[in-house]
Amino acid sequence: MALSGRFRSALVIGGQSIRARKLRTLLSMISLFLGVLAVVAVQAGSEIANRALLADIELQQGKDGSLRAGLPPGPDTVAITTDLLADHPGIVGATETSAVIGEPGTTPINPGAQPFKHASRDQGGYAVRCDANGMCTQVMDDSPAPPGEAIEVRLVGVTGDIRQFRPFPLKSGEWLSFDGEPSLSPRLVLNQEAADGFAAHPVPAQMRVPGASADTTPRITGVIDDGGYAPTAYIRADELFTWLNPADAGSDPRTGQGTMMQLYLWPSDQPALQTLTARLSGAGVDVTHIYTSPVDSRDRIGSQLDVMRWIFLGMAALVLLIGVAGILNVGLATVGERVEEFALRRAVGTPRVLLAGIVLAETLIIGLLTAAAAVGAGAAALEVASTLFGPSEPLLADVSFPWQAGVAGVVAGVAAGILGGLLPAIRAAGIPIATVMRA
Amino acid sequence: MTALIELSGLSKTLTGQGEPRPILSGVDLTVNAGDSVAILGRSGSGKSTLLSVIGLFDRADSGQYLLGGADITRVPERRAARLRSAEFGFVFQRFFLLKHLTAAQNVAMALVNGQGWESRRTRRAKVMAALDRVGIAHLAKQRPPRMSGGEQQRVAIARALVREPKVLLADEPTGALDTETGALVIDALHSATDRGCGLILVTHDHAHANRMHRVVRLTEGVLRAEPRGVAV
Ligand SMILES: Nc1ncnc2c1ncn2[C@@H]1O[C@H](COP(=O)(O)OP(=O)(O)O)[C@@H](O)[C@H]1O
Ligand SMILES: [Mg+2]
Numbered sequence: 001m002a003l004s005g006r007f008r009s010a011l012v013i014g015g016q017s018i019r020a021r022k023l024r025t026l027l028s029m030i031s032l033f034l035g036v037l038a039v040v041a042v043q044a045g046s047e048i049a050n051r052a053l054l055a056d057i058e059l060q061q062g063k064d065g066s067l068r069a070g071l072p073p074g075p076d077t078v079a080i081t082t083d084l085l086a087d088h089p090g091i092v093g094a095t096e097t098s099a100v101i102g103e104p105g106t107t108p109i110n111p112g113a114q115p116f117k118h119a120s121r122d123q124g125g126y127a128v129r130c131d132a133n134g135m136c137t138q139v140m141d142d143s144p145a146p147p148g149e150a151i152e153v154r155l156v157g158v159t160g161d162i163r164q165f166r167p168f169p170l171k172s173g174e175w176l177s178f179d180g181e182p183s184l185s186p187r188l189v190l191n192q193e194a195a196d197g198f199a200a201h202p203v204p205a206q207m208r209v210p211g212a213s214a215d216t217t218p219r220i221t222g223v224i225d226d227g228g229y230a231p232t233a234y235i236r237a238d239e240l241f242t243w244l245n246p247a248d249a250g251s252d253p254r255t256g257q258g259t260m261m262q263l264y265l266w267p268s269d270q271p272a273l274q275t276l277t278a279r280l281s282g283a284g285v286d287v288t289h290i291y292t293s294p295v296d297s298r299d300r301i302g303s304q305l306d307v308m309r310w311i312f313l314g315m316a317a318l319v320l321l322i323g324v325a326g327i328l329n330v331g332l333a334t335v336g337e338r339v340e341e342f343a344l345r346r347a348v349g350t351p352r353v354l355l356a357g358i359v360l361a362e363t364l365i366i367g368l369l370t371a372a373a374a375v376g377a378g379a380a381a382l383e384v385a386s387t388l389f390g391p392s393e394p395l396l397a398d399v400s401f402p403w404q405a406g407v408a409g410v411v412a413g414v415a416a417g418i419l420g421g422l423l424p425a426i427r428a429a430g431i432p433i434a435t436v437m438r439a
Numbered sequence: 440m441t442a443l444i445e446l447s448g449l450s451k452t453l454t455g456q457g458e459p460r461p462i463l464s465g466v467d468l469t470v471n472a473g474d475s476v477a478i479l480g481r482s483g484s485g486k487s488t489l490l491s492v493i494g495l496f497d498r499a500d501s502g503q504y505l506l507g508g509a510d511i512t513r514v515p516e517r518r519a520a521r522l523r524s525a526e527f528g529f530v531f532q533r534f535f536l537l538k539h540l541t542a543a544q545n546v547a548m549a550l551v552n553g554q555g556w557e558s559r560r561t562r563r564a565k566v567m568a569a570l571d572r573v574g575i576a577h578l579a580k581q582r583p584p585r586m587s588g589g590e591q592q593r594v595a596i597a598r599a600l601v602r603e604p605k606v607l608l609a610d611e612p613t614g615a616l617d618t619e620t621g622a623l624v625i626d627a628l629h630s631a632t633d634r635g636c637g638l639i640l641v642t643h644d645h646a647h648a649n650r651m652h653r654v655v656r657l658t659e660g661v662l663r664a665e666p667r668g669v670a671v
Contacts, residue, residue, distance in 0.1 A: 005556030012551045020539035344535045347496065348598070349524020350552040351517060434491035437531055437610075 006354055013345070014358045014365075021334065028330035029370045032416050035323030036374035038316040040409040044378060046309040047402035053305065055167075057297040059227030062165040062264055064297040069263040069273060071280070072289040078246030080279050081261050082237060085159045088272045091265040092160040095237060095246075097210065099155040102203030104215060106148020109201055113152045115229045116197050149203045153194050154230055157237035165264035166226065171195070173222025182238040188218045194231035195223040212244040267294075320412055327420030331363055335424045342428050343436035356429035363421030364414065371413020375406045441508040443605060443637045444470040444493065449502035450660070451488055462488045464660030465502065472605070475629065475638040477648035479665055480657035486641045487610055489657065493639065494527050494608045495519040507605070524554040528599030528636075530628065532611040534591040536583040543579040546570060546598045569597035573627045589620030596627050606637045613644060625650060 018025055054064070062068060071077050071093075081093050100108050110119035160178055162168075168175075168191075176189050186207070190198070198220070207218045218233075226232060265273065273292070281287045335342070342355055379401040389396045451463040462485040470476055480486045491497045492504070495514065504512040506526065514522065528549075536545045546566045550557060557565070570576045573593040583591050592612060599607060609628055613621030625640075625647045632638050640651060648654045654665040 006553040008556050009551045009553040016540065016544070340535060341537055344537075345548070345552065346520070347494070347523060347529050348549040348552050349520050349522075349554050351520045351554075354553040433496040434488070437496065437529075437535070438487040438491070 006351075009350070010354055010358050010361065013350075014362055017334075017338070017358075018362060024330060024334065025366060028327050029366055029373075031326030032320075032323035032367060032370045032413065032420075033374050033377075035316075035320035035416065036371045036409050036413050037378060038319040039313070039412040040375055040378035040405050042309070042312040042316040043405035043408040044382060044402055046305060046312065047404055048396075048399050049308075050301065050305055051399070051402075053301045054297055056227055057300060059166055059168060059225070061297055061300075062295040063167070064295060065267070066165050066295045067263075067265050067267055067270070067292055068295060069265065069290060069292045071261040071263065071276075072286055073260045074280070074283070074285040075246075076283045077261055077280060077285055078237075078241070080283055080285075081263070081276060082159055082241070084272065084276050084279065088269060089160055090269050091263055091272060092158060092162045092165060093237065094159070094162060094262045094264070095157045095240070095260065096262075097155050097157070097240075097244075098152055099207050099209045099233065100150050100152045101198075101205070101207045101218065102150025103148035104150075104206060104208060105145055106150050107145045108148070108150040108152040110152055110197065110231065113154045113230045113232070115193055116200065116231070149201065151194070151197050151201060151203055151231065153190075153197075154232040155209060155240065156232060156234050157240035158234060159237045162234070162264060168224035168226050171223040171225055173220070175222055175224065176234060176236055178236065182236055182242055183219075184216075184242060186216055186218050186235055186239040186242075187221045188233040188235055189222045189224055190220055191224060191226040191228055191232040191234075193229060194233055197231050209240075209244055214243055216243060320416060324416045324420045327363055327366065327416060328423060331359065331420055331424035332427065335359065335427050338428070339431055340436060342431045343433045346431065346433050347437060352429040356425040359425040359428045360418070360421040363424070364417040367413040367415075367417020367420070368410070370416075371410045374413070375409040378405065378409065440471070442469045442505070443472050443474070443507060444468065445503075445505040445508075446493070447503045449489075449492065449499045449504060451485075451492055451497070451499050453488065461660055463492070463499070466657075466660070466662050468655070468662055470606070470637045470639060472635045472637055473632050474653070475632050475640065475651040477651040477654045478639065478641045478657055478662070479643070479645075479648055479654060480641075484657045485660060486657050490608050490610050490639065490641060493606075494529060495523055521554055524549070524552055524602065526605045528602070528604035528607045528631075530592070530595050530599050530607070530609040530612045532614040534583070534588075534595045534615075536591055536594055538583050541580050541582055542570065542575070542586070542594045542597075543567070545583070545594055546601050549598050549601050565601050566597075569601040570594070572600060572630070573597050574623075587620070588616050589623055592616060592620075592624050593627055596624065600631060603634075604636060606639065607631050609638070609640045609642075611641055611643065613642065613647060621647065 058064065071081060078095060085091055085093050098113055102108065110116055114120075158176070161176075163175065171192060173189070176187060205217050206215050208215045224234070263273070277287050277290055280290075345355060346352060382399065382401050386396050386399055446466055446468040449463055449466040450461065452459050452461045454460075466489060468476070478486050478489070488497070492499050495511070498513055502512065503510060506522070511522065537548070540548070543563075543566050546569055547562050550562050550565065567576055567579065570579055573596050575590055575593050575597070578586060578590060578594070583594070586594070592615075596612075607628060612628065613624055616624060621644065628638060628640065629650060638651070640647065642648055648665075649667070654667065655662045656665045
């Protein structure tokens with residue numbers, strides 16, 4: 001009862017004072033609003049950048065927390081592995097070879113599956129090999145074929161849906177279907193770079209894979225974004241191996257490495273990996289070269305983005321400090337104006353704790369309302385930016401407001417309210433009645 | 440019968456910018472229920488200081504202060520606030536009304552002070568009764584800037600009376616008013632003693648002082664009885 005009496009008195013007194021100072025309350029909210037908005041903007045910005053970066057790394061490296069295993073090349077590696085993976089749909093294997101699509105017996109426009117931007121056939125007796133990231137190396141090639149209308153792609157054969165580990169967004173068409181029997185006319189899904197290459201350079205629909213028994217006519221079913229720079233085509237591994245002996249894939253004269261296999265798996269599937277290792281070992285594969293590494297996408301980006309975040313948060317904190325100074329200023333001025341009121345309230349028996357509490361609660365409420373407004377404004381701005389610029393700026397396409405930014409904003413608002421209200425509250429509690437009321 | 444207020448040997452030294460100055464040096468005073476006492480004294484003699492010690496705005500340095508027989512010489516602030524709310528009513532020379540509140544809200548301020556809670560209906564009834572007692576119930580919705588000095592001071596008296604205090608402390612309540620209005624204010628204060636309230640009035644006006652049961656004078660930090668009926 002005593003507590004509720006106090007609480008109700010505080011409500012009445014605080015309400016009266018806010019109503020008496022509407023404009024001033026509004027003004028003190030503005031500077032804080034900007035400060036909280038800055039904090040929200042930094043938090044939202046770094047969250048979005050974080051997500052974008054993570055999504056990008058996951059495209060190329062795999063989902064955070066998954067594992068990758070590299071199997072050494074060997075005549076039976078692929079056969080043994082695909083056989084085992086048939087019983088383990090949670091594990092996906094990927095082999096990589098190259099393919100030239102277009103005029104047979106010619107040097108492609110982009111030897112070694114180079115990105116088209118800096119593709120050049122004139123390598124002076126050298127052939128070029130490029131990896132998924134567009135890193136190219138030259139190898140000796142004494143007898144280059146004549147230039148022709150052909151495009152070279154990295155050909156990635158996948159035993160299952162690799163998108164559970166690398167969430168490639170579909171750009172057009174359809175992703176590979178793993179149901180049903182393998183088709184004799186191989187189905188390909190291109191990455192963006194390969195699709196751009198085929199759009200720019202019309203080539204005959206004939207595909208040559210080094211070591212394959214015959215050329216085939218591929219069907220392109222869709223385009224995805226795999227985050228890579230080298231033109232790449234994805235294919236069902238069983239369709240690839242219909243006419244390519246896995247053992248022969250290793251006879252690529254330019255690499256001489258043979259077909260390796262990458263496995264994507266979750267830690268829970270590790271026992272299957274041990275079974276596989278045992279079988280490979282039994283088949284004479286040197287299993288000491290099997291490596292397993294965890295995918296730590298989050299850790300990779302963590303440190304580099306954290307520095308930026310702290311710098312920007314520092315700047316936001318400065319802006320917020322100005323907001324606190326604004327509230328403090330208004331709070332102290334208000335207490336100065338209300339010296340007589342506070343002395344009078346103490347004279348009629350209002351406890352000083354209650355007066356301090358009312359002053360603190362006033363700024364706290366101001367801080368909370370302001371924070372709510374700033375968070376709302378930030379969310380609305382992001383929504384608007386997303387609809388306006390989303391189509392042209394993929395970073396802004398369908399982003400949702402990160403809740404961390406909302407929490408940061410509210411915390412900042414409350415902190416500003418407490419910091420800005422504490423000093424005025426202490427001053428209000430310390431007003432001496434006798435001095436003020438003396439006639 | 441225990442006295443309402445019993446001060447003995449009360450002293451108080453104030454330290455401003457310069458040397459500590461003894462303001463009160465052994466004040467003795469007894470006030471019974473329904474008693475009224477006028478305190479005279481020249482400006483700066485320490486009358487307001489004495490009232491602020493009696494009203495528990497401040498504490499004495501030494502001596503003894505009994506309120507209804509209980510020693511409250513060194514009462515802690517929390518309890519002092521409770522006593523100010525329950526036992527004392529204050530009226531000042533400057534009326535100390537809040538400009539942004541109506542007369543009724545200004546009076547209700549003494550009820551909305553965190554010491555207990557009464558329903559809006561009860562508060563309204565008490566406020567209107569208090570305003571009625573000082574004859575300005577019709578001004579309940581008026582704000583102070585639109586009231587005369589006498590009306591404002593009567594709002595302040597209503598605020599002091601609304602909790603039915605045991606002691607009414609008035610520090611030069613007519614100092615800012617003309618003689619006629621001042622007389623009305625003194626009437627309002629004096630009528631409170633009919634209900635058993637003790638009244639301590641600080642004033643420079645001998646006519647007002649002489650309407651009290653007793654008149655004392657504060658000189659050199661002590662109270663001395665003033666001979667009755669001294670002309671100005
Ligand atoms: N806070 C203070 N510190 C020191 N001296 C003070 C303080 N307040 C008032 N005084 C001095 O104490 C004396 C008594 O003041 P006061 O009680 O207001 O006198 P009165 O009400 O009789 O005019 C005055 O001389 C005044 O200057
Ligand atoms: Mg005085």
